[in-house]
Structures are given as structure tokens and as C-alpha cells.
Amino acid sequence: MEALSSLIDGFGxxxxxxxxxxxxxxxxxxxxxxxxxxxxxxxxxxxxxxxTFSMSPxxxxxxxxxIYWGALFGxxxxxxxxxxxxxxxxxxxxxDGYPMAQQGRAGEALTGAFTSSFIGALIAVVILTFLxxxxxxxxxxxxxxxxxxxxxxxxxxxxxxxxxxxxxTIAAMMFGFALAAVxxxxxxxxxxxxxxxxxxxxxxxxxxxxxxxxGIGEILLTMEEGLAFRGKSAKINPRIVLQTWAQMxxxxxTAIRGAIVGCWMGITPGGATPASFMSYGLAKRMSxxxxxxxxxxxxxxxxxxxxxxxxxxxALLPMLTLGIPGSPTAAVLLGGLLIWGLxxxxxxxxxxxxxxxGLIASMYLGNIAGLIVVLTTVPLFAAILRIxxxxxxxxxxxxxxxxxxxxxxxxxxxxxxLIFGVIGYVFKKLSYPLAPVVLALVLGDMAESNFxxxxxxxxxxxxxxxxxxxxxxxxxxxxxMLLWPAISYxxxxxxxxxxxxxxxxxxxxxxxxxx
Amino acid sequence: MQHEGESGGGLVSxxxxxxxxxxxxxxIGVLVVIDSLRLGAGWAGDGxxxxxxxxxxxxxxxAASLGTIAIALFGRKQNRDAxxxxxxxxxxxRVLVPTAMFIALVGFTGIYVASALFIGASMxxxxxxxxxxxxxxxxxxxxxxxxLFEIWFLVPxxxxxxxxxxxx
Numbered sequence: 001m002e003a004l005s006s007l008i009d010g011f012g013x014x015x016x017x018x019x020x021x022x023x024x025x026x027x028x029x030x031x032x033x034x035x036x037x038x039x040x041x042x043x044x045x046x047x048x049x050x051x052t053f054s055m056s057p058x059x060x061x062x063x064x065x066x067i068y069w070g071a072l073f074g075x076x077x078x079x080x081x082x083x084x085x086x087x088x089x090x091x092x093x094x095x096d097g098y099p100m101a102q103q104g105r106a107g108e109a110l111t112g113a114f115t116s117s118f119i120g121a122l123i124a125v126v127i128l129t130f131l132x133x134x135x136x137x138x139x140x141x142x143x144x145x146x147x148x149x150x151x152x153x154x155x156x157x158x159x160x161x162x163x164x165x166x167x168x169t170i171a172a173m174m175f176g177f178a179l180a181a182v183x184x185x186x187x188x189x190x191x192x193x194x195x196x197x198x199x200x201x202x203x204x205x206x207x208x209x210x211x212x213x214x215g216i217g218e219i220l221l222t223m224e225e226g227l228a229f230r231g232k233s234a235k236i237n238p239r240i241v242l243q244t245w246a247q248m249x250x251x252x253x254t255a256i257r258g259a260i261v262g263c264w265m266g267i268t269p270g271g272a273t274p275a276s277f278m279s280y281g282l283a284k285r286m287s288x289x290x291x292x293x294x295x296x297x298x299x300x301x302x303x304x305x306x307x308x309x310x311x312x313x314x315a316l317l318p319m320l321t322l323g324i325p326g327s328p329t330a331a332v333l334l335g336g337l338l339i340w341g342l343x344x345x346x347x348x349x350x351x352x353x354x355x356x357x358g359l360i361a362s363m364y365l366g367n368i369a370g371l372i373v374v375l376t377t378v379p380l381f382a383a384i385l386r387i388x389x390x391x392x393x394x395x396x397x398x399x400x401x402x403x404x405x406x407x408x409x410x411x412x413x414x415x416x417x418l419i420f421g422v423i424g425y426v427f428k429k430l431s432y433p434l435a436p437v438v439l440a441l442v443l444g445d446m447a448e449s450n451f452x453x454x455x456x457x458x459x460x461x462x463x464x465x466x467x468x469x470x471x472x473x474x475x476x477x478x479x480x481m482l483l484w485p486a487i488s489y490x491x492x493x494x495x496x497x498x499x500x501x502x503x504x505x506x507x508x509x510x511x512x513x514x515x
Numbered sequence: 516m517q518h519e520g521e522s523g524g525g526l527v528s529x530x531x532x533x534x535x536x537x538x539x540x541x542x543i544g545v546l547v548v549i550d551s552l553r554l555g556a557g558w559a560g561d562g563x564x565x566x567x568x569x570x571x572x573x574x575x576x577x578a579a580s581l582g583t584i585a586i587a588l589f590g591r592k593q594n595r596d597a598x599x600x601x602x603x604x605x606x607x608x609r610v611l612v613p614t615a616m617f618i619a620l621v622g623f624t625g626i627y628v629a630s631a632l633f634i635g636a637s638m639x640x641x642x643x644x645x646x647x648x649x650x651x652x653x654x655x656x657x658x659x660x661x662x663l664f665e666i667w668f669l670v671p672x673x674x675x676x677x678x679x680x681x682x683x
Binding site: 174177195219401406411451 | 546561563566602611614617618644669
């Protein structure tokens with residue numbers, strides 16, 4: 001068991017008390033970020049990334065990934081107490097979490113949510129520990145054609161698995177690629193799409209885009225709804241925690257199912273949000289108490305939370321092994337690796353074992369720390385939410401602006417952030433997905449150079465993408481994903497009676513409660 | 516969190532904005548294609564030219580936007596709900612305009628003074644808070660940022676005349 005001994009070495013990295021401190025700072029900040037509207041995992045990490053340039057990469061990734069876990073935990077707090085999903089992946093948690101809070105069972109719902117988050121994450125980390133080295137080993141054989149094929153599959157999966165209209169997904173993704181191409185061409189050094197504007201030489205930084213799209217865009221959406229927070233109070237004490245834990249074993253099938261759905265959706269870039277909906281839908285259909293779902297059933301909290309957290313965690317697997325992030329936050333972390341001078345991908349496991357295994361070990365401890373932090377500090381974070389939005393909004397905007405400035409020390413980036421904010425607001429309202437924009441912006445240069453290298457190898461013939469079984473089947477799967485909306489449309493036309501009420505009910509509910 | 520849709524008239528339908536945005540996207544696609552052709556979207560002696568990859572990206576943007584437009588024009592389910600009503604628009608503008616002013620101000624006063632003014636003005640305008648609280652928050656937040664960035668993490672942020680005066 002090579003993975004186990006590597007993991008033990010990884011725990012050695014955590015022996016450094018500074019790293020443990022960063023872990024707790026990260027978790028606490030993460031929960032705060034998850035609770036506040038307008039700050040989420042992706043843009044929270046993006047804002048804090050420049051602060052970590054002076055740390056060692058291992059400490060930095062531990063802190064930033066812990067922010068991510070914290071944000072995953074934190075999203076549940078607002079969902080349960082305020083019926084406002086702090087993060088898109090906690091929308092499904094509101095369905096049963098908020099009714100429970102209305103019945104005075106907030107503590108039970110929160111304990112259930114946190115515990116199932118923890119279980120989902122733990123299952124995902126265990127899978128990651130043993131699967132990642134295998135995937136990395138396998139990926140060592142990849143050439144440019146295979147790498148491009150995997151990236152193609154990533155992007156086609158957005159089209160095939162996303163809820164958004166396929167044309168809009170493609171447009172959003174290609175918009176991201178176009179933004180990535182702006183500036184100096186890394187291969188030939190020519191200037192592309194700068195149109196004589198010197199400031200565009202550097203291109204668009206994806207961190208600016210993330211802060212604008214997710215941060216400012218979200219604030220504008222929240223403002224539009226003119227919302228007033230009217231939350232239920234949270235009482236959590238050890239007795240409630242223990243009582244809830246005593247109920248949890250009943251739901252082990254739901255939890256395991258949620259974790260499997262989550263891991264699948266996280267590794268393939270479906271992301272945490274669809275995973276949580278899928279898991280909720282499956283649990284509702286399969287559970288004996290399915291009829292009670294939506295009225296305050298603990299099982300309806302367990303299902304989406306395990307899936308969301310498992311997906312969020314396993315999204316790091318393709319990031320570490322293939323250099324392809326499974327979620328926007330993982331994309332920001334990947335950007336961080338590049339800035340710290342680490343090349344994500346299979347070689348990372350060989351060249352930087354301390355970094356990789358330190359990170360994986362911190363995922364075990366980070367989630368334990370996260371569970372402890374959230375269970376003990378819920379009332380504190382709930383109190384933060386009672387601060388009026390007219391104070392929170394300008395403070396968050398100011399923090400976003402500072403974050404945007406520190407990326408490149410450029411004043412102009414703040415204006416770009418605002419423009420991206422408006423784009424994010426309009427895109428969200430027209431249901432253009434934001435995740436593919438960010439992923440394309442991060443992966444653009446890499447995908448392009450893989451594509452070019454593959455073309456050079458084959459003298460410009462696309463046939464290299466089906467030149468062997470491996471690359472052919474990845475590309476075939478990608479094309480299938482790309483065409484899936486058309487295929488499922490055709491199938492529906494052929495069988496007009498097919499039931500699709502479930503999916504539409506869930507999707508409709510999400511739209512009306514989108515943060 | 517309920518929509519306040521009842522209290523304001525709709526200004527423009529989602530369908531219209533959908534088409535406008537798709538046209539803008541298609542326009543961006545055209546720009547990408549034109550610039551790629553300028554750079555050369557073909558094959559040079561040593562491999563693909565600079566415009567090779569973006570050229571197809573541009574084409575995809577155009578194609579996908581035309582698809583969106585077609586669905587908006589001829590699709591069966593046309594969304595004629597309001598994109599934004601006047602109340603919502605006012606809420607959004609009340610954040611957007613001060614933010615733009617704040618960002619413009621940073622170049623002159625530095626980020627600390629600008630954010631103090633921005634937070635203070637927003638609190639007064641949006642929340643009608645009393646002055647003592649406004650002063651407290653709008654001084655405390657920039658000061659915390661100052662400690663965090665300049666002192667603790669040694670990341671310099673834009674400064675202006677006030678910081679000069681205080682010797683920073």
C-alpha cells in the first residue's frame with residue numbers, strides 16, 4: 001500500500017504547528033465566506049490567493065483548501081436558518097433544512113447537515129487517496145493529444161450534464177477561451193486581440209474574472225432581490241448533536257449514495273451543485289419517507305449535503321492528477337499552483353510528493369477541524385448574518401476591489417472586476433453558466449498548447465484524436481457528451497409521455513431561490 | 516427571500532435581453548475571427564499560426580449565439596417575463612453607481628480613503644444608519660485592511676495624499 005505510506009509522510013508535513021494554525025484560520029475564514037452573500041469559495045480563495053505568495057506552497061494550499069472546505073460547510077448554515085443558500089450547492093439543502101428550522105429543529109438540521117458534509121468529504125478523500133496515484137501513474141503516458149482529449153471531455157461534460165441551455169453553455173465556454181487568448185501568444189509571442197490597447201498585453205487574469213463574476217455579480221443579484229434576512233435562531237448543544245448522531249445511522253444508504261453521486265460528479269466536472277440536486281432527487285424517489293421530503297425530513301438534508309461535499313472534495317482529484325479542475329474553486333486553486341511555480345498534472349506526484357501528500361493529509365484533518373469549528377460556532381456565524389445587507393454589501397465590494405488590485409497591482413483590474421461583475425449578473429439572469437467561463441479562462445492556454453503540439457505531431461491532421469484506442473475513446477465520450485442534449489431531446493420527442501416532472505420541479509425551485 | 520416583482524413594472528422582457536446579449540456575444544465572436552485572420556489562422560512552417568486556435572473559438576461563439584437567438588425567436592417556450600422591473604433596477608443601480616465612483620476615486624485618494632467614503636456613503640444611502648455607526652464601520656474596515664495588508668502581509672495597496680501626510 002504505497003498510498004498509505006505516502007499519506008503517513010503527508011501527515012508528517014502537518015506536524016508543523018504553523019500548518020495546523022493555517023488550517024484553522026482557513027476553516028474559519030471559509031465558513032465566514034460561505035455564510036456571507038457575495039463571497040463564495042471561488043472568489044474568497046481568489047481574493048486571498050495574493051496574500052499567500054510569501055508562504056511556502058504547502059502551507060498556502062493547506063490554508064486555501066481549508067477555506068474551500070469551510071465554505072462548503074458554511075453554505076449549509078444560511079440554507080437552514082435563513083432559507084438563503086449561501087452557495088449554489090446548498091440550494092437543495094433549503095428544501096428540508098429550512099422547514100426543519102421553522103419547526104424549531106434547526107439544531108438537528110444543522111448537525112445533520114454538518115455531519116453528512118463531513119461523511120461525504122471523508123468518503124471522497126479516501127477515494128482520492130487511493131485513486132489519485134493510480135490516475136497520475138496512468139496519465140504519465142499521456143501525450144498532447146490525450147491531454148487535449150481529456151480537456152475536451154471536461155468542456156463537453158458541461159454541455160452534456162449542465163442544466164443550462166447547451167448553446168449558452170458553449171457560448172460561455174468559448175467566451176472564456178477567447179478571453180484567455182487575449183494578450184501575448186505564449187508560443188509565438190504575437191499580440192492577440194489587444195486591438196492596440198497596451199494594457200491588454202497581460203491578458204485577462206482569471207482571478208479578476210472570478211472576483212467579478214462570482215463576487216460583484218452575486219452582490220448585484222442579492223441587491224436586486226432587496227432581501228431582508230429574517231432567520232430562525234440556532235440552538236445547538238451537545239444533547240441535540242448526540243441525539244441527531246443517534247439518528248444518522250438510519251440514513252447510511254442515503255449518505256453512501258450521496259457520496260458516490262458526489263464523487264462521480266466531482267471527478268467528471270459536473271460539480272457540486274448538480275450533484276446535490278441529483279442526490280436529493282434520488283433519495284426522494286428511493287426513500288421510504290420520500291413523501292415527507294420538502295416538509296422537514298432529516299434525510300432530505302443528508303442527501304444533498306453528502307453529495308455536495310463529496311463533489312467539492314473529489315473535484316481536486318482531476319486537478320492534482322491531470323491539471324483539470326472539477327469546480328470553479330478547484331480552478332482557482334489550480335491557478336494558485338501555477339503562480340507558485342508548480343505544474344499540476346501527473347508529474348506533480350513524483351516531483352512534489354511533500355506538497356501533494358501534505359495537501360491530501362490536510363484534507364482529512366481539515367474536515368475534522370471543520371466539523372468541530374462549525375458545530376461550536378454556529379450561533380456566532382448566524383449573528384453575522386443578522387448584520388444588515390446595506391453594511392455587508394459595501395464592505396464586501398471594498399474587499400473584492402482590494403483583492404482584484406493585489407493580483408497584479410493594477411488599478412485598471414478593479415474596473416475589469418466591475419465589468420465582469422455586470423457580465424456575471426447578466427449571465428446569471430439569462431442562465432449562462434459561469435463555471436465554464438472560469439475553467440476555460442484558466443485552462444485556455446494549456447488546452448491551446450496541447451492542441452497545437454498535437455497538431456504539430458500529426459502535421460495538422462485531426463486524425464491524431466482517434467489514432468489510438470485511448471484517445472479515440474476519450475474523444476468519442478466527449479462528442480457523446482456534447483451531443484447529449486440533442487440526443488435526449490430526440491428521445492423525448494420519440495417518447496412524449498416520458499416523465500420529467502421531477503427534474504423540472506427541482507430546477508424551478510432553484511431558480512426562485514438562487515442567491 | 517421573495518421577489519418584489521409586484522411593486523414595479525417590468526421594463527424589458529428576458530427574451531429581448533437574451534437576443535441582445537446573444538448578438539453582443541456573436542459580435543465578440545466576429546472580432547475574434549477577424550483578429551485571428553489578421554494574425555494568420557493557417558499553418559506556418561513550424562506549426563499552427565497564432566490565430567489558428569482562436570479562429571475556431573470565434574466561429575463557435577458565433578454559431579452558439581446564433582443558436583441562442585434562433586431559440587429565443589422561434590422556440591416554443593418564449594420567456595416574456597420582465598428581465599428586471601423598475602424597483603429591482605433601482606436597487607441594482609444604487610450599488611453599481613457608487614461602486615463605479617469608488618473605483619474611480621481609488622486612483623486619486625488611495626484605496627483606504629476611497630473605501631471609507633464608499634462604505635460610509637452606501638450605509639447612509641442604502642440603510643439610513645445613524646452617523647456614529649457609519650463613522651465606526653467606515654473607519655474600522657479600512658483600518659483593518661491596512662493592518663492586514665500593509666503591516667501583516669506586507670502587500671502594498673494604492674495610497675493617496677492622506678497616507679503621504681501621515682508619513683506612509
